[in-house]
Amino acid sequence: PDFTRYAKSQRVQIRGQAIGLPPSMTLFAFIGVVVTSATMIIYGETIWDPLVLAGRFDSKMLISIAMIAVAISTLATNIAANIVSPANDFSNLAPRKINFRIGGYITGILGILICPWKLIADPNGYIFTWLIAYSSLLGPVGGIMIADYYFVRRQSLDVDQLYNSDGIYKFKNGFNRNAIIALLLGILPNLPGFLVQVKLIAADAFPAWITGLYHYAWFVGFFISGICFLLLSRNAKREIVSISGQTA
Template sequence: MSNTARKNLYRRLESHLESNNEDAGPARGTLGTGRIGMIWLAANLVVTTLLTGTLFIPGVSFLTALGMIVLGTVIGAIVLTLIGNIGTRTGLPTMAATRGAFGLRGSLLPVFANVIILMGWSWVQAMLAGITVNYLVESLTGFSSPILFAVLCQTLVVTLAIFGHEGIAKVEPWMAILILTIMAYVFFVAFTTFSPAEYASIPVDESHGLTTITVLDIVIATAISWTVLSADFNRLAKSSKAGILGSGLGYVASTVLAMTLGLTALSFVILSGGEATAFDPTVIVASFGAPLAIVIFLSVMATNTMVVYGMVTSVINARPQLRLKFLPTALILGAVSIIGATWFGLLNQFTDFLVVIGAFFVPVFAIMIADYYLIKRRAYMNDILRTTGGSYWYRGGVNWSAVVSWIVGAVASYLLTYVWVSPVGATIPAFIVTFVLYTLLNLSTRSRFTGHSREHLGETITIDVVENQ
């Protein structure tokens, strides 16, 4: 191929990629409750959610863990659906919607945190996929290199994110059906081998340092970690009702199923006389074989592809005036995600990673909910699409009351987790403190937004998504 032909091919490829790139502008969705529900069901049937369930046993009893999984998921889903509804009503993705509260420049703070968190998720999931693939290969051939397989898995993920993210989005519901079928098989094996009473009678080991409240905090933090993408997904909904019901039911169902599967699988290992090693996919794969390994691999390919794609669009849309290109940005972030997949030490700090997510984003979402639903009266103006000036410029592009509230909330989360351990956890108090503080600091500005149009910001822009219902 000549240099000219190669350049033309590159230009056509780049044009195709950019034409499919969802920008930070408003978009009108067309999906109903069922389709939104399937998107959320597929998205969170992922290895990290599954393995989070293994963290709880035998630190607390099986029934306590199960109860906190359900309660924490429902609480987290309330925040997730409220943020998602902002996306449905305005057409904006989550990080673009932060401009309303933080300002056109101040929104770079949550955007930067979002990219860091998503990068961390991509590393963790790539490592877990690599460990799983390595286990199967080693059992068949004797060859072992977890780092090599983690890199290969993440390389495949980056390739899919660049070339096949739309295809992944379309096949995710079908992958969810396959994953649910295999999960049903695992539950069948687990509960026909041992009775529910035997699972409930597993002795609690207090040396793990878990309590009912810490389990609740971890489950809520999982929901918070997904909320960074809630408006991105829910702006595809055709109505608030479809977005709220679809995301709420889909997220609750997938999270409860995935975490309960992890909880049950490790409990099965304990009852079988095995070692209770949490957050290690090989321990439960050894008990349930290749079917569970398939669940882990497929879930990583589907979810991590959308995570990497989300990182790229977040960076591109952080400062639209820079006109960053999709392909170079994807290649740079993809390379970082591949290199980071070799940092296996992160797996040993997964619980701390969830705490960091909570400290970063619980205050952000408390501020966004207070700002949109109370201060701005469920209305954002077209000024939010500007790069400078307008109603969301505040002081030099930053709403300092949001920044102060965020800092106070993040510090409160840290102190209540590590310094003055709260009897009711850190997540809920940090949310309440941030919500109340931001509301009080901005209550005097509420009258400015009376009578503003509540119309969708992108009335002339439509996302055409085919529903297969």
């Protein structure tokens, strides 16, 4: 939404994402798999880290080009994915005191303070503990948002009411009870696997098929929360589009 809100129409943003995301993400994933597989043949071990792989090159020119490419890709990825959104969030907290630039600085400082290099120091911990646990939260949120927008509200939102603290989207004390219940139900099936992964409980504390759900946390949470939200909201009335004709 930090980028698509600037689109002139729904069709434009759909076209942009359809052209820009699937082909590029597929290509990047393919290159990653092929290159990592090739390192096993060439060096006798799988090297997934581009920096470590670049250190194995003999040509200084090739190393320089690889490092420049890594620097550009790191900056581009982090600016687009990890700075724009939180910078806007910080700016919205205190618009008179925090602009987008200051919000970006705050994001950068916090990014250093959380010591992200420790997350990737152990690939196993980074992938199976951090990333999958993170996805177990994002999956349910995504399922609820899609179920609400496409099936409950049928792609109709009153934009003016979204910014009205006492409007129709206030729900009960500012919280959508159905969404919270669906969120918890989507997270719950992944909890045993997470506890096993962080070694808080024994691996045999739950049946293997239950703990195994954790490896598909995003999909499990997405579908369970989405379906639960639909069932809980089956009596919800379709919201009327605002008079201005704006829709989100």
